[in-house]
Amino acid sequence: MKDLWPFLKLSLPRLPWFAAGGLLAVLTVAASTGLLALSGWFITASSLAGLGLIMGLDVYRPAGGIRALAITRTLGRYAERLVNHEAVLRHLADLRSWIFCRLSPLDPGTLARFRSADLLQRLVGDIDTLDGLFLRVITPTLTAVLALLGGAVLFGLLAPVGALWVIALLVCAGLVLPALALALGRAAGERRTQAAARVRELAVEGVQGLAELRVFGSLGRHRRALESAESERARAEGGLARWGALGDALAMLAGLAAVWLALWLGIGWLAAGQTSAPIVVLVILATLGLSEALGMLPGAYQRVGQIRSAARRLLDVANTRPALEEPEAPVAPTAAEGLQLRQVSLRYGEQAPPVLERIDLEVNTGETVLITGASGAGKTSIISVALRLVTPQEGEARVAGVPVQDMRYQDLYTRLGALTQETVLFADTMANNLRLARPEASDEQLHQALFLAGLDDFVQTLGQGLDTQVGEGGALLSGGQARRLALARVILRDPPLVILDEPFRGLDPATITRLRERLAPWLARRAALVIAHEEATAPTADRHYRLERGQLHPV
Ligand SMILES: Nc1ncnc2c1ncn2[C@@H]1O[C@H](COP(=O)(O)OP(=O)(O)OP(=O)(O)O)[C@@H](O)[C@H]1O
Numbered sequence: 001m002k003d004l005w006p007f008l009k010l011s012l013p014r015l016p017w018f019a020a021g022g023l024l025a026v027l028t029v030a031a032s033t034g035l036l037a038l039s040g041w042f043i044t045a046s047s048l049a050g051l052g053l054i055m056g057l058d059v060y061r062p063a064g065g066i067r068a069l070a071i072t073r074t075l076g077r078y079a080e081r082l083v084n085h086e087a088v089l090r091h092l093a094d095l096r097s098w099i100f101c102r103l104s105p106l107d108p109g110t111l112a113r114f115r116s117a118d119l120l121q122r123l124v125g126d127i128d129t130l131d132g133l134f135l136r137v138i139t140p141t142l143t144a145v146l147a148l149l150g151g152a153v154l155f156g157l158l159a160p161v162g163a164l165w166v167i168a169l170l171v172c173a174g175l176v177l178p179a180l181a182l183a184l185g186r187a188a189g190e191r192r193t194q195a196a197a198r199v200r201e202l203a204v205e206g207v208q209g210l211a212e213l214r215v216f217g218s219l220g221r222h223r224r225a226l227e228s229a230e231s232e233r234a235r236a237e238g239g240l241a242r243w244g245a246l247g248d249a250l251a252m253l254a255g256l257a258a259v260w261l262a263l264w265l266g267i268g269w270l271a272a273g274q275t276s277a278p279i280v281v282l283v284i285l286a287t288l289g290l291s292e293a294l295g296m297l298p299g300a301y302q303r304v305g306q307i308r309s310a311a312r313r314l315l316d317v318a319n320t321r322p323a324l325e326e327p328e329a330p331v332a333p334t335a336a337e338g339l340q341l342r343q344v345s346l347r348y349g350e351q352a353p354p355v356l357e358r359i360d361l362e363v364n365t366g367e368t369v370l371i372t373g374a375s376g377a378g379k380t381s382i383i384s385v386a387l388r389l390v391t392p393q394e395g396e397a398r399v400a401g402v403p404v405q406d407m408r409y410q411d412l413y414t415r416l417g418a419l420t421q422e423t424v425l426f427a428d429t430m431a432n433n434l435r436l437a438r439p440e441a442s443d444e445q446l447h448q449a450l451f452l453a454g455l456d457d458f459v460q461t462l463g464q465g466l467d468t469q470v471g472e473g474g475a476l477l478s479g480g481q482a483r484r485l486a487l488a489r490v491i492l493r494d495p496p497l498v499i500l501d502e503p504f505r506g507l508d509p510a511t512i513t514r515l516r517e518r519l520a521p522w523l524a525r526r527a528a529l530v531i532a533h534e535e536a537t538a539p540t541a542d543r544h545y546r547l548e549r550g551q552l553h554p555v
Pocket of ligand 1: 382
């Protein structure tokens with residue numbers, strides 16, 4: 001229950017929908033039971049009237065009641081499905097945006113703890129599993145409780161007091177069967193959730209890495225792993241179905257036992273002259289109707305293990321905190337611009353070797369500073385410190401005059417534009433990818449940014465121009481074009497401080513020369529820090545440092 005409680009609390013805004021759905025479910029079961037009971041009573045009473053054993057039977061009102069109950073049952077069932085599904089779909093949408101809001105502040109390092117396919121499964125599959133909590137557990141339970149209460153009142157009013165034994169039998173079955181289903185379905189349900197996650201991980205990663213798997217001859221191995229995960233999922237599903245079938249059978253037996261009890265009691269009442277034959281038939285058929293409400297419970301409760309396991313996986317994501325929390329007392333950026341690093345020392349883990357050692361660096365407005373260094377020298381780590389993605393063990397980075405750890409991410413990122421190695425393009429048009437940086441930008445501004453990034457010629461060759469789709473991660477562009485589109489997005493943002501990690505990666509010398517010329521005036525108007533392997537693949541800089549053994553050396 002502890003795992004499900006947060007989701008129940010999150011459903012409160014949708015309470016009116018769930019309440020309406022629950023009421024309609026109760027109304028439907030009541031109409032269904034009433035229809036059976038009244039029909040039984042009416043047929044029996046009519047037969048007895050035909051034999052002359054009942055005089056002056058009013059046929060109009062019961063017939064009208066039967067018609068009303070039949071219509072109520074049909075419409076009620078329809079409306080109940082409509083309302084309950086609407087309630088659940090709205091609630092699931094709330095849950096998705098809740099989980100998304102919990103994910104969005106996570107830094108890349110923390111997010112990297114989850115595999116992307118696993119996150120997808122949590123956002124889609126696990127949240128979908130939670131629909132069972134309301135549709136299949138809570139609503140049927142409330143319906144069964146209210147139906148049995150209603151049955152007890154009906155029997156108490158119309159039948160001899162012994163009829164309450166029938167209700168007592170149904171109540172016992174209603175307590176025992178769900179408890180049994182809960183216990184039997186727990187392990188299979190948890191296995192099913194885990195196996196479904198594994199299937200999705202392997203399927204998504206298989207599709208993403210299809211080319212590599214094929215080239216390195218591992219396709220067969222991956223397929224076998226997927227088949228084995230799928231078999232595990234099918235086995236767990238089979239286990240759930242078996243326990244579900246057993247639960248349904250037991251619920252049916254319990255219902256029939258209650259009907260037999262009603263029949264046996266009814267014969268006694270008739271023999272003792274305690275009530276009439278139509279009332280006996282009414283009790284028997286009403287019992288049949290009430291046992292239907294009971295029949296839904298075992299199937300519901302054997303899924304609780306699966307639902308709880310999905311809930312735990314969602315809470316696992318929801319409770320993940322970013323490695324670097326937002327400051328408790330954030331400081332607003334000052335009017336100053338630029339970037340300063342003061343005595344920054346960084347190592348990733350206590351046992352790891354130092355990556356940066358007492359680095360001092362100042363990047364002021366109007367100057368471009370270049371840092372080059374061998375692969376693994378720590379160039380990207382300097383950017384990570386400036387972007388507040390890692391906290392140095394010693395020293396600090398300041399942006400706009402404020403230590404970055406004292407700034408809100410939002411404040412930091414409005415002062416700073418960064419082209420990192422992992423910059424992502426969305427599967428959308430060029431224009432929409434650019435307008436992420438500045439939603440109100442005109443087409444002319446987009447073309448200007450593309451010009452500075454050296455993509456203007458390429459866009460002119462495209463039939464759809466700015467409306468050309470770039471594919472997932474820019475897959476429909478070349479590596480160099482995708483990188484320049486990302487650069488154009490940073491240019492469009494027009495930040496006072498810009499950080500560019502390998503801006504010319506994947507470009508030929510002629511294009512680099514053209515871009516250098518175009519970017520120079522734009523860079524000259526801001527503070528710019530550029531990272532590159534060597535000077536030949538970087539924009540023109542005012543100062544140049546080489547990073548070696550964790551220290552900056554002027555070149
Ligand atoms: N998140 C991390 N956790 C642990 N170690 C890391 C992490 N990021 C970087 N490192 C390590 O820090 C060192 C410097 O990495 P960094 O990415 O800063 O180098 P780089 O100079 O940018 O390399 P490249 O030019 O290849 O991108 C490397 O040895 C790397 O393995």
